[in-house]
Amino acid sequence: MPSPFLTAAWRDLLLLNWRVNPALLEPHLPPGTELNLFDDAHWVSLVGFRFLDLSVKGVPVLGHRDFPEINLRFYVRREVDGEFRRGVVFLRELTPRRMVEWVARAVYNEPYQTLPMRSTVSEKETRYELQQVDQWQGMMASATGDWRVPNPTEEFFIEHYWGYNRQTDGGAMEYEVTHPKWRTRPVELARFDMDVERLYGSEWAKVLGATPDSVVLADGSEVAVFSGERI
Numbered sequence: 001m002p003s004p005f006l007t008a009a010w011r012d013l014l015l016l017n018w019r020v021n022p023a024l025l026e027p028h029l030p031p032g033t034e035l036n037l038f039d040d041a042h043w044v045s046l047v048g049f050r051f052l053d054l055s056v057k058g059v060p061v062l063g064h065r066d067f068p069e070i071n072l073r074f075y076v077r078r079e080v081d082g083e084f085r086r087g088v089v090f091l092r093e094l095t096p097r098r099m100v101e102w103v104a105r106a107v108y109n110e111p112y113q114t115l116p117m118r119s120t121v122s123e124k125e126t127r128y129e130l131q132q133v134d135q136w137q138g139m140m141a142s143a144t145g146d147w148r149v150p151n152p153t154e155e156f157f158i159e160h161y162w163g164y165n166r167q168t169d170g171g172a173m174e175y176e177v178t179h180p181k182w183r184t185r186p187v188e189l190a191r192f193d194m195d196v197e198r199l200y201g202s203e204w205a206k207v208l209g210a211t212p213d214s215v216v217l218a219d220g221s222e223v224a225v226f227s228g229e230r231i
Contacts, residue, residue: 004224009219030172048128068119087162145186175228
Protein backbone atom coordinates (compact mmCIF):
# COMPACT_ATOMS: atom_id res chain seq x y z
CA MET A 1 0.00 0.00 0.00
CA PRO A 2 1.38 3.45 -0.82
CA SER A 3 2.40 5.84 1.94
CA PRO A 4 -0.20 8.45 2.89
CA PHE A 5 0.12 12.01 1.67
CA LEU A 6 -1.07 13.35 5.01
CA THR A 7 -1.33 12.01 8.54
CA ALA A 8 -2.97 13.67 11.52
CA ALA A 9 -5.46 13.14 14.31
CA TRP A 10 -9.07 14.26 13.96
CA ARG A 11 -10.53 14.63 17.44
CA ASP A 12 -13.80 15.69 19.09
CA LEU A 13 -15.93 15.83 15.95
CA LEU A 14 -19.20 17.70 16.40
CA LEU A 15 -21.63 17.12 13.53
CA LEU A 16 -24.85 19.07 12.97
CA ASN A 17 -26.96 17.29 10.34
CA TRP A 18 -29.89 18.47 8.23
CA ARG A 19 -32.13 16.81 5.65
CA VAL A 20 -31.77 18.70 2.39
CA ASN A 21 -33.41 18.96 -1.01
CA PRO A 22 -31.14 17.10 -3.46
CA ALA A 23 -31.52 19.98 -5.94
CA LEU A 24 -29.13 21.97 -3.72
CA LEU A 25 -26.51 19.21 -3.89
CA GLU A 26 -26.68 18.09 -7.50
CA PRO A 27 -24.73 21.07 -8.95
CA HIS A 28 -21.81 20.09 -6.69
CA LEU A 29 -21.89 16.35 -7.42
CA PRO A 30 -18.54 15.11 -8.81
CA PRO A 31 -18.82 13.12 -12.07
CA GLY A 32 -18.85 9.39 -11.42
CA THR A 33 -20.60 9.65 -8.05
CA GLU A 34 -24.22 9.63 -6.94
CA LEU A 35 -25.99 11.07 -3.92
CA ASN A 36 -26.21 8.68 -0.98
CA LEU A 37 -29.55 8.30 0.79
CA PHE A 38 -30.07 7.52 4.45
CA ASP A 39 -33.47 7.18 6.11
CA ASP A 40 -35.05 8.09 2.74
CA ALA A 41 -33.37 11.51 2.80
CA HIS A 42 -30.34 13.38 1.52
CA TRP A 43 -28.16 15.03 4.12
CA VAL A 44 -25.73 17.87 4.67
CA SER A 45 -23.51 18.18 7.75
CA LEU A 46 -21.64 21.01 9.42
CA VAL A 47 -18.64 19.43 11.15
CA GLY A 48 -16.34 21.03 13.70
CA PHE A 49 -13.27 19.16 14.88
CA ARG A 50 -9.71 19.49 16.13
CA PHE A 51 -7.03 18.85 13.48
CA LEU A 52 -3.92 17.73 15.40
CA ASP A 53 -0.36 16.50 14.73
CA LEU A 54 -0.42 17.34 11.02
CA SER A 55 2.37 15.82 8.92
CA VAL A 56 2.71 15.88 5.11
CA LYS A 57 4.61 12.97 3.56
CA GLY A 58 5.95 12.11 7.00
CA VAL A 59 7.26 15.60 7.77
CA PRO A 60 5.65 17.52 10.66
CA VAL A 61 4.20 20.83 9.49
CA LEU A 62 5.78 23.11 12.08
CA GLY A 63 3.56 25.97 13.20
CA HIS A 64 0.54 24.43 11.49
CA ARG A 65 0.12 21.12 13.31
CA ASP A 66 -2.81 21.84 15.63
CA PHE A 67 -5.92 23.88 14.78
CA PRO A 68 -9.72 23.68 14.65
CA GLU A 69 -11.62 23.25 11.42
CA ILE A 70 -15.28 23.50 10.38
CA ASN A 71 -16.49 21.94 7.15
CA LEU A 72 -19.80 21.74 5.31
CA ARG A 73 -20.21 18.44 3.49
CA PHE A 74 -22.67 16.05 1.90
CA TYR A 75 -22.70 12.32 1.23
CA VAL A 76 -22.14 10.36 -1.96
CA ARG A 77 -21.21 6.90 -3.14
CA ARG A 78 -19.37 5.42 -6.11
CA GLU A 79 -19.69 1.89 -7.46
CA VAL A 80 -16.36 0.10 -8.03
CA ASP A 81 -16.26 -3.58 -9.07
CA GLY A 82 -19.79 -4.18 -7.85
CA GLU A 83 -19.29 -2.56 -4.44
CA PHE A 84 -20.17 0.94 -3.25
CA ARG A 85 -17.58 3.27 -1.77
CA ARG A 86 -19.27 5.67 0.64
CA GLY A 87 -17.73 9.11 0.62
CA VAL A 88 -18.11 12.81 1.29
CA VAL A 89 -17.95 15.97 -0.82
CA PHE A 90 -17.00 19.27 0.81
CA LEU A 91 -18.91 22.43 -0.01
CA ARG A 92 -16.69 24.65 2.16
CA GLU A 93 -13.87 23.99 4.60
CA LEU A 94 -12.85 26.65 7.12
CA THR A 95 -9.41 26.77 8.72
CA PRO A 96 -7.35 29.38 10.61
CA ARG A 97 -4.17 28.30 8.76
CA ARG A 98 -3.59 29.91 5.36
CA MET A 99 -0.88 27.38 4.50
CA VAL A 100 -3.38 24.55 5.02
CA GLU A 101 -5.80 26.28 2.65
CA TRP A 102 -3.07 26.68 0.03
CA VAL A 103 -1.96 23.02 0.13
CA ALA A 104 -5.52 21.67 0.11
CA ARG A 105 -6.48 23.79 -2.87
CA ALA A 106 -3.29 23.04 -4.77
CA VAL A 107 -3.23 19.25 -4.21
CA TYR A 108 -6.92 18.32 -3.99
CA ASN A 109 -8.79 21.40 -5.26
CA GLU A 110 -10.69 21.44 -1.98
CA PRO A 111 -12.81 24.56 -1.26
CA TYR A 112 -10.93 25.95 1.74
CA GLN A 113 -11.26 29.42 3.27
CA THR A 114 -9.15 30.97 6.05
CA LEU A 115 -10.79 32.69 9.02
CA PRO A 116 -9.83 33.28 12.67
CA MET A 117 -11.01 30.23 14.62
CA ARG A 118 -10.80 28.69 18.08
CA SER A 119 -12.07 25.64 19.97
CA THR A 120 -12.77 24.58 23.53
CA VAL A 121 -13.20 20.94 24.55
CA SER A 122 -13.94 19.69 28.06
CA GLU A 123 -15.54 16.65 29.64
CA LYS A 124 -18.99 18.22 29.31
CA GLU A 125 -18.80 20.70 26.41
CA THR A 126 -17.44 20.81 22.86
CA ARG A 127 -17.31 24.21 21.16
CA TYR A 128 -16.03 25.51 17.80
CA GLU A 129 -16.01 29.20 16.91
CA LEU A 130 -14.99 31.47 14.05
CA GLN A 131 -14.71 35.22 13.78
CA GLN A 132 -16.70 37.27 11.29
CA VAL A 133 -16.98 41.08 11.27
CA ASP A 134 -15.25 41.21 14.67
CA GLN A 135 -17.78 38.81 16.22
CA TRP A 136 -17.17 35.29 17.48
CA GLN A 137 -19.81 32.84 16.28
CA GLY A 138 -20.01 29.11 16.54
CA MET A 139 -21.59 25.89 17.68
CA MET A 140 -21.50 24.09 21.01
CA ALA A 141 -22.91 20.84 22.37
CA SER A 142 -23.23 19.54 25.92
CA ALA A 143 -22.69 15.86 26.70
CA THR A 144 -25.66 13.96 28.17
CA GLY A 145 -24.22 10.43 28.37
CA ASP A 146 -21.16 8.21 28.12
CA TRP A 147 -19.08 7.10 25.14
CA ARG A 148 -20.56 4.15 23.25
CA VAL A 149 -20.60 2.20 19.99
CA PRO A 150 -22.41 4.36 17.40
CA ASN A 151 -25.99 3.59 16.47
CA PRO A 152 -26.89 3.22 12.74
CA THR A 153 -27.77 6.90 12.33
CA GLU A 154 -24.52 8.09 13.90
CA GLU A 155 -22.55 5.53 11.91
CA PHE A 156 -23.91 6.91 8.63
CA PHE A 157 -22.50 10.35 9.40
CA ILE A 158 -19.07 9.34 10.73
CA GLU A 159 -18.09 6.19 8.80
CA HIS A 160 -16.93 7.35 5.37
CA TYR A 161 -13.55 6.39 3.97
CA TRP A 162 -13.46 8.20 0.62
CA GLY A 163 -13.39 11.83 -0.42
CA TYR A 164 -14.53 13.18 -3.78
CA ASN A 165 -14.27 16.58 -5.41
CA ARG A 166 -14.75 18.32 -8.72
CA GLN A 167 -11.68 19.46 -10.61
CA THR A 168 -11.25 22.71 -12.51
CA ASP A 169 -11.52 20.94 -15.88
CA GLY A 170 -14.88 19.38 -14.96
CA GLY A 171 -13.49 15.98 -13.97
CA ALA A 172 -13.37 14.41 -10.52
CA MET A 173 -10.83 13.15 -7.99
CA GLU A 174 -11.16 10.32 -5.48
CA TYR A 175 -8.94 9.92 -2.42
CA GLU A 176 -8.94 7.41 0.44
CA VAL A 177 -9.06 8.19 4.15
CA THR A 178 -8.33 5.48 6.74
CA HIS A 179 -8.97 5.43 10.47
CA PRO A 180 -10.27 3.02 13.13
CA LYS A 181 -13.91 2.97 14.17
CA TRP A 182 -14.98 5.95 16.25
CA ARG A 183 -17.12 6.04 19.38
CA THR A 184 -19.98 8.49 19.87
CA ARG A 185 -21.59 10.19 22.83
CA PRO A 186 -25.14 11.53 23.23
CA VAL A 187 -25.23 15.34 23.28
CA GLU A 188 -27.62 18.27 23.19
CA LEU A 189 -27.05 21.32 21.00
CA ALA A 190 -26.38 24.25 23.36
CA ARG A 191 -25.49 26.94 20.83
CA PHE A 192 -25.52 27.56 17.09
CA ASP A 193 -25.23 31.18 15.98
CA MET A 194 -23.06 31.12 12.87
CA ASP A 195 -23.98 33.59 10.12
CA VAL A 196 -24.63 30.84 7.58
CA GLU A 197 -25.81 33.19 4.86
CA ARG A 198 -22.55 35.15 4.94
CA LEU A 199 -20.51 31.94 5.02
CA TYR A 200 -22.38 29.77 2.52
CA GLY A 201 -24.79 31.99 0.60
CA SER A 202 -28.51 32.68 0.64
CA GLU A 203 -29.41 29.30 -0.88
CA TRP A 204 -28.12 27.60 2.28
CA ALA A 205 -29.53 30.06 4.80
CA LYS A 206 -32.95 28.39 4.97
CA VAL A 207 -31.51 24.88 5.41
CA LEU A 208 -28.80 25.69 7.95
CA GLY A 209 -30.93 28.28 9.71
CA ALA A 210 -33.33 25.56 10.88
CA THR A 211 -32.79 23.34 13.92
CA PRO A 212 -30.54 20.40 12.95
CA ASP A 213 -32.31 17.08 12.47
CA SER A 214 -29.57 15.34 14.42
CA VAL A 215 -26.44 16.17 16.42
CA VAL A 216 -23.54 13.71 16.73
CA LEU A 217 -20.34 13.85 18.77
CA ALA A 218 -17.52 11.42 17.86
CA ASP A 219 -14.24 10.96 19.68
CA GLY A 220 -12.08 10.69 16.54
CA SER A 221 -8.65 9.11 16.08
CA GLU A 222 -5.47 9.21 14.07
CA VAL A 223 -6.13 9.33 10.32
CA ALA A 224 -4.25 8.87 7.07
CA VAL A 225 -5.21 10.65 3.85
CA PHE A 226 -3.83 9.29 0.59
CA SER A 227 -3.05 11.04 -2.67
CA GLY A 228 -6.00 11.48 -5.01
CA GLU A 229 -6.62 9.77 -8.33
CA ARG A 230 -8.71 10.98 -11.23
CA ILE A 231 -11.89 9.01 -11.91
